[in-house]
Amino acid sequence: MYQEELLENEQVERVLSPHPLSFMRLQSLCIFLIVWGVLVGWFVNFSEYQEFFFDSFWTVILVWGFGLLLVGVIASLITIRWSIFFLYLGVLAGGIAIMFWMGGQNDAGIFIPFYSVAMSIIGFLIVELYRRSHKYIISNQRIVFRGGVLTKQERTLRYDKVSDINSKQGILGQIFGFGTIIPISQSGFGLGSDSSFAAGGIQVGEKKAKFMGIFGGGREVQTPRARSYYELHGVHPYKDVKKIVERLVQGSVIVPYQQEQVAFQKEQVDIQKQMRDLLKKQTKPDDEETPK
Amino acid sequence: MASSPIDIIVFAPLAPLFGVILFWFIQLLFIESQKYLLSKIRPKHEPLCRFTNFLGILFQTTCHALGYTVTKSGISSFYISINYGKVAPKKEKKGIFEWLSNGFLFIGPFFMPASLLLICLYFLMSSGFDTSIPETVIEMEYTFAGQMITFGTNLYTFSEGLFGFLFNIDLLHPAHFGFVLLLIFIGMGIRPSHIGEKKREKVDMLYDLKNIKNNILHKPLYLFILFLMSYLFFYVSLLLKQNWYVSLFSIFGWLSIIAIVSLAVTHIILLLIRTTDEIPGYWKFIPYVVILVSYVVMRLVFFFFPADFTNSTSLLAMILSTILSVILLLKYKTNKLKTKTPMKSLRKRKIEDETDVPRRIIRE
Secondary structure, eight states, X not given: OOGGXXXXXOOEEEEEOOOTTTTHHHHHHHHHHHHHHHHHHXXXXXXXXXXXXXXXXXXXXXXHHHHHHHHHHHHHHHHTOTHHHHHHHHHHHHHHHHHHHHTOGGGHHHHHHHHHHHHHHHHXXXXXXXXXXXXXXEESSEEEEEEOSSSOEEEEEEGGGEEEEEEEOOHHHHHHTOEEEEEEETTOTTEEEEXXXXXXXXXXXXXXXXXXEEEEEEEEEEEEOOOGGGTEEEESSHHHHHHHHHHHHHHTOOOHHHHHHHHHHHHHHXXXXXXXXXXXXXXXXXXXXXXX | OOOOHHIIIIITTHHHHHHHHHHHHHHHHHHHHHHHHHHHHTTTOHHHHHHHXXXXXXXXXXXXXXXXXXXXXXXXXXXXXXXXXXXXXSSOOOTHHHHHHHHHHHHHHHHHHHHHHHHHHHHHOSXXXXXXXXXXXXXTTTSHHHHHHHHHHHHHHHHHHHHHHHHTOOTTSHHHHHHHHHHHHHHHHOOSSXXXXXXXXXXXXXXXXXXXXXXXXXXXXXXXXXXXXXXXXXXXXXXXXXXXXXXXXXXXXXXXXXXXXXXXXXXXXXXXXXXXXXXXXXXXXXHHHHHHHHHHHHHHHHHHSOOTTHHHHHHHHHHHHHHXXXXXXXXXXXSTTOOSSOHHHHHHHHHHHHHHHHHHHHHO
């Protein structure tokens, strides 16, 4: 953070970035791509099932694509992010296109592992770039969240506006000492919702008379959730950072006793002001007389 | 040779039991040794130790949950972290059910991880799962000695198959490679007496044994019932002329052997980590690169120039080149393995110098 960006009396406590393993969800997509590509390569070239793939380009593509898309669909359903499916679809389409372009249909068993590894390396680099774009600045007055590879995002949160702190640490986080802290603002920034929906259909009757109905139901649960740009995502060392944030939030909150004290002090100041005005009034005629 | 009835009725059933206990003690000693190694590398490899803790607790908690499931107590809560695991039953059952679920908790972690490996080995190993009675011991099969020999033979056959598989393992085969990874992970997890976050708990081999002893002494009647059931099982096997009894204990013996092998492999890795820690800078990563490169290079050489025993030769080359690289790095990058002048020659020179003094004086 530049010096000129700091507010009056502001001091930076910590400047943080997400831990390299904190985006394991994204990295695991690349890992799967490598593992599956190498496995397909092994099946086609070295395994006892290689005769099954012998001289059959579309069989190799079918097996490779089926594995990729199946995992893509499962991962998309679990994470409710269809981008994973489309990503794998893009990788598959890209692979097929390159093979046709280069005329390497006969060497699909060799091309697929190398292509998978190359795509995974690109994937790892993009994830790393994305991770490095994150920057969290914890000062004594506010938290500044910054991020974005192309479009730069920024969120500033003052401690007196924090109503709640949510923190989570997965198994990998517990092992490597990183975790995510979501400060929820009074406006509800930092809260997301998990929604589930169930639907059923019914069809009654023979060829002529048909009755059809669809019944549905939905449910929503509020849960602390934010984009990695708007939370302290995968910060290390987790326990220390959590303690700092909690201390700073606590420091800016006025407890009931302090509120009473402030009210009392205000009352005192008012009385003093009244006394000063009275004194002024009393002393005014004397002051006016003196020059005469 | 005629066998005495007392031997058959009283002592014979104990033979495989003693065998299993012996192997189990060896396993315990390996676990203690691994714990010592982990505590030594802990300051520099905190995440690795946390990971091994987690694996140990995972197996322990899973066994505890399994105990509650088997005894139909149900599970109301299941909590697991890298330092602590807890399972709470839905219904607090007393008596034999409580005793059984405690048995699962204390003894399960020693055998459950190994049983996972045994399942994998069943599909990977070509031989070694034979539990038939050897022809040489057919006459004395139901005596103490006969049972012991049959048990030992079963273990020998399995060990032969296991080591044959391990020495010829193909690390470029996905299933074999996956098995090695599992062997290492499980080896790090066969450690019920885990090292906690802080070195304060007295959780060691004696602690485990004390727990098991307390569980036994808590309800000695159940132990008696367990023994009675074992004896009955033996008598049934005897009457039907089957080797079921010894086969059952042989499986426990196999599990112990797998656990010991797994722990031994983990020991080698931990020793490598501990040794490479002494090498400064990025040089410490060289042995790990050598492991990978040497194996792949050897396999490539054998791919273009086919020969016999390619897998075991590549494995041997990998091990030797790693050891060599570690020794060289220790010699040239650290103060270890350095000898300036051999002590004997140094002594000789000293003596010569001393005897030379008068001559020099005379010359002068």
